[in-house]
Amino acid sequence: MPSTIVDVANLAGVSPSTVSHVVNGTRFVSEGTKERVLEAIEATSYMPDALARSIRRDRSESVGLIVSDAAQSIFAEMILGVEEEARARGLVLLLANSGADPAREMESVRTFRKRRVEGLLVAEVAHRPNEIAQYLKSKGIPLVLLDRVSEPAYDQVGVGTQEPMRSLVGHVLELGHTRIALIAGDTSIPTLRDRAHHFQAAMREAGFPPEAIGVVDSVPTQADAANAVAKLMSTAGSTRPTALVSASLNMTVGTLTAIRRLGLRVPADVSVVSFDKLPYDDLFETSLTGLVQPAFEIGRQAMKLLVRRLQDPNADPATVALTPRLVVGGSSAPPAE
């Protein structure tokens, strides 16, 4: 039912190729015929079929984005950044949510490939990119990692770790805390391993002996983190931390949940600072001290990186490390004692 380029050509009394050239401005067409063509386009409300065009030009003008959890605010903002930049480049965005399931992720990769996406952006917390990366490389489809800075062999965009973690720890130290623990999550995940590493480094720089640096590892979920924090905060007074540093949004949620359940107060009983701020936390009396991720910008930059690679497939892999911003809220204060 939609009108085709032939309909327009017939109506205008010209050949399809002329219509094509008018539409795409790809060769000179005399004013007279051009006008007749444009009228015919108007009359038939013709619109080029992007699929047919893609197949003919061998350019789909689409990119795929795979995230592990589109509902998490940080990913949601990244999606926004990707979308905006994609739109600006005239690229259509295909979205898939993997739920952090490698099988679903791979399935989406294949689906996207079938649709001939020109490139892929992947924001996946869990595993290393090798599996899909090799597949894509073998097919010649560019890949950009989001929320990552730990894989120098790939194009990737994320936030730096060292400086931000140093400023976060520095803030806690300046308040006078000496018993500080990191709720690290699962350090088999590269991003979290990095954060734990630089937490320890920052603590050592401040003169803490290694054995005095508390790191709660192997707590992949919010519930695990909550349990661990509950245990940690139930210990006797002299070993109980006075400040908790949480390494990710999930860890922050788990940490705060445990603290609420224990009936402890922030920051009176314990200070909490976070590598990832919660959305809207500053509306509450005890707003969070933590780092605000430039998530939108991560998305934008990643899309830019992808465009760059599409234009120059042989460019060296680039890592863009953005800087999160430390916001001091009410959740951190000097220790009580």
Place this chain on the structure above:
Amino acid sequence: MPSTIVDVANLAGVSPSTVSHVVNGTRFVSEGTKERVLEAIEATSYMPDALARSIRRDRSESVGLIVSDAAQSIFAEMILGVEEEARARGLVLLLANSGADPAREMESVRTFRKRRVEGLLVAEVAHRPNEIAQYLKSKGIPLVLLDRVSEPAYDQVGVGTQEPMRSLVGHVLELGHTRIALIAGDTSIPTLRDRAHHFQAAMREAGFPPEAIGVVDSVPTQADAANAVAKLMSTAGSTRPTALVSASLNMTVGTLTAIRRLGLRVPADVSVVSFDKLPYDDLFETSLTGLVQPAFEIGRQAMKLLVRRLQDPNADPATVALTPRLVVGGSSAPPAE
């Protein structure tokens, strides 16, 4: 570089049509040749080109989703619901963010049409659907509205208004409040008009005379709401509300912002209840009393509605009104006096 159906056919020593039939199971192929074809597919790592297939079958197996702000948690969850259901149906999801800009929205509609999406889902706060709806109807492309129940002529999914608002107001009344104001937002928006309407109805039912029912209208943005609330709460003691009902997430943000700035305390100085809960608010000491939207389910149901319409284009328009859940938090308490 990707291998085509012809490559496979040559390698297997059969015709392209046989390969096609093997791939699609669309007619009988003898065991022997079928096996050879499958081997050839494996060997050449052949994958059907979804674009070529779409153009040939006249079915793109894709749908478009347009939201006004993908970063807002409620929309983010809807996206998730849509994606999950789309994936389950083998449909690919094209996403666009309109930023509540009708021009951008229309542009996305056209882009999606060019890509031959089979249907469109639109979650747009601002205006009525007529403009794009007529366009799509004329093109025979199904449309489903998300986060709406106010347009019975369309397929739409959202939350009901009457019962939820009644329970919200009921909760405030039970606490003993008598000076209650609704922060309505912009009631030229159908959804918000509905909410204001049922707020007033619930108040009247409770015996309040119309002139005693406070509704703050014409405050489209968070900042507007904050200003209005600031003004409202600065009035003398006997007219100042003891409870605020906010009609949307934006209004809640504005309301809480103003309250913080004024140095007032929730719920000691004023109770706040919200039609939309904030994400993660229950991690804080003063968690919010309000309605939790089943946003994921809205997305899923909307996608199901779209599939239904694709199968039966002449079905009557359906409205699915889901029920939000009232969660009582610490932001509401009996009035102080």
Place this chain on the structure above:
DNA sequence: CTGTTAGCGCGTTCAT
């Protein structure tokens, strides 16, 4: 300055 022709990769009659 414009038209004719030949595919892009695939699904699908129509034959045999």
Place this chain on the structure above:
DNA sequence: ATGAACGCGCTAACAG
């Protein structure tokens, strides 16, 4: 039980 041939809608040589 399989193949040959055509066309989906479009762009890009290659004429002229």
